[in-house]
Amino acid sequence: MSVTYLDLINRGARYYPDRIALQFGSEKLSFEETHELSNQLAHTLIQRGIKRHQRVALLLNNSLYSVPVDFACVKAGINRVPLNARLSLTEHRKMLEETGCEVLLYGADLSERALELSKLLPALCCHGIGNTAGGGDDLLADSSKQSTANPDVRSAPDDVILTLFTSGTTGTLKAAQHTQASYAAICRNVLLNLVAVEQNDAMLHAASLIHASGVFVLPFWLRGARTVIMPGFDPDAFLTLLEQERITTINMVPTMLQMLLASSRFAEVDVSQLRQVIYGASPMPRPVIEEAMALWGRQKFWQYYGQTECPLALTVLRPEDHEADLLGACGRPGIDVEIRLVDEHGDEVPQGEPGEIVVRAPAMMAGYHNAPALNDEIFMDGGWLRTRDIARFDERGFLHMKDRTSDMIITGGYNVYPREVEDVLTAHPDVAECAVIGLADPQWVEAVTAVVALKPGHTVAADTLVEFVARRLASYKKPRAVLFTETIPKTAVGKINRKALRDRYNDTA
Incomplete structure (x- = not known):
């Protein structure tokens, strides 16, 4: 019998009832309080007629109630569909339509968006968490009248309890489905490969809890450790809490670390x-x-590579490996993960050659929602999952990322991986950040183009940057044009949005 997400929630609550589990500003909830509140919220959802397996959209920013609402959905057997609050009204509407959500739970600060969505989708039933301005009941207020006992809802390992839209930049909406068993396996993956959580530990969350940051909540919950939540990322407030709350673990994207520095x-x-x-x-x-x-010391830094389709740590670069050429690697495969590199036919590539990463692990998704053709394309025989990422293994077993297959530039018959050029450009003292894309070109098919944001107060000529790259890489890899911009667009989880740049500059070419 597989261990489930629900099993792990109940274990943490039973083991550490009196310890502080969640902290948001001056507000705190113990493990028992979180457990009971999530039970009450689950009963409230069930009372509203929401059925087991039903997809329910969550429009919530980070708050004290982020985790209790998540747990409540799991306890009620609901398939939650988180919506990133930073996305547009059009994107939210499309996500609701794609997943067939007829119920939306919204946070008090997002009631206006809930109202907009209910006007666009008359069949949508909205309920607030601490608010009714967006329509419907305040489930938080109503939950106080409910039982604190566990709901009598059956769960199975293959129940889908999370349908999460990926941060992909291909323009096609994809929602990865995770089950009771796969989410429990994600927790195991984190504990095996990244964090040996101790009871007095505390993790600080400033990024949205609906993506990678939230994956760490269950491992800390299971060990009786604290989850300290911020409403969003503010460098000064983050550093203050880091010291004040004696934080032991943080998780961040590169942009956040740059802002802290x-x-x-x-x-x-x-x-x-x-x-x-x-x-x-x-x-x-x-x-x-x-x-x-x-x-801060090399011994503190850990890198992981993972995907929404198979979180969290497919590979890990440990502190002792943060040196020399390995700083460009993404680590060795996780203990519970199998990785192969294959060519376009699905055949394994020779040692040292680049190939597409395919993975097999207990934390893999069950498949994309309502996308049979895409699922047939992404799943290979033997239970392997294609990642669309290109990498190579060195002789020591470290994986060195090249790029996404969709981002690879083919110029004059040569393959150019944008990340390789970006790594060179970001080493230039005047460059704050950059993105390399391929733009349509009548002679080269695609022209290697660098979009560059300079450091405040710095100037540099485009020709100088081209020459900087040419001295370090093969001539065909150097940019044929350098375009300057104030900022590089990112996806909702902080990845460079090369598709947005390709669309912008191809449209203006």
Whole structure:
């Protein structure tokens, strides 16, 4: 019998009733209080007629109630569909339509968006969490009248309890489905490969809990440790809490670390309790990680590579491997993960050659929602999952990422991986960040093009940057054009949005 997400929620609640589980500003909930509140919310959802397996959309920013609402959905057997609050009204509407959600739970600060959605979708039933301005009942207020006992709802390992839209930039909406068993396996993956959580640990969450940051909640819950939640990322407030709450673990994307480094307090803050700085989601510029390690110590830094389709740590770069050429690697495969590199025919590539990463692990999704053709394409014989990422293994077993198959540039018959060029450009002292894309070209089919954001107060000529790359890479890899911009667009989880840039500049070409 497989261990389920629900099993792990109930274990944590039973083992550590009196310890503080959640903290948001000055508000705190113990394990028992969180458990009972989530039970009451689950009963409230059931009372509203929401059935087991029904998809329910969640429009919630980080708050004290993020975790209790999540747990309540699991306890009620509901398939939750989180919506990133930063997305547009059009995107939210499309997500609701694609997943057939007829119920939306919204946070008090997002009641206006809930109202807009209910006007666009008359069949949508909205309920607030601490508010009724967006329509429907306040489930938080109503929950106080409900039983604190566990709901009598049957669960099975293959029940889908999460339908999560990926941060992909292909323009096609994809929603990965995770089950009771796969989400429990994600927890195991984190504990096996990334964090040896101890009872007095505390993790600080500033990124949205609906993506990678939220994956760490269950491992900390299971060990009786604290989850400290911020409403959003503010560098100064983050550094204050880091010291004040004696935080032991943080997880961030490279952009967040860059913003912290820009603060004069980064070198002064007391990080004596901080054991782990975990980062992932997108490539870390080498100058950024080197500066951070110099100030906080190499022993704190852990990198992971993973996907929404198979969270969290497919590979891990441990602190002792943060040196020399390995700073460009994404680590070795996780203990519970199998990885192969294959060509376009699905055949394994020779050692040292680049190929598409295919994976097999207990934490894999059950498949994309309502996408049979895409599922046939992405799942291979033997239970392997295609990632669309290109990488190579070195002789020591470290995986070195090249790029997404969709981002690879074919110019004059040669393959160019944008990340390789970006790694060179970000080492230039005037460059803050950049993205390399292929733009339509009558001669080369695609022209290697660098979109560059400079550091404040810095200037540099485009020709200088082209020559900087040409001295370090093959001539066909150098940019044929450099376009300057104020900022590089990112996806909702902080990845470079190359598709948005291709669309922008191809439209203006």
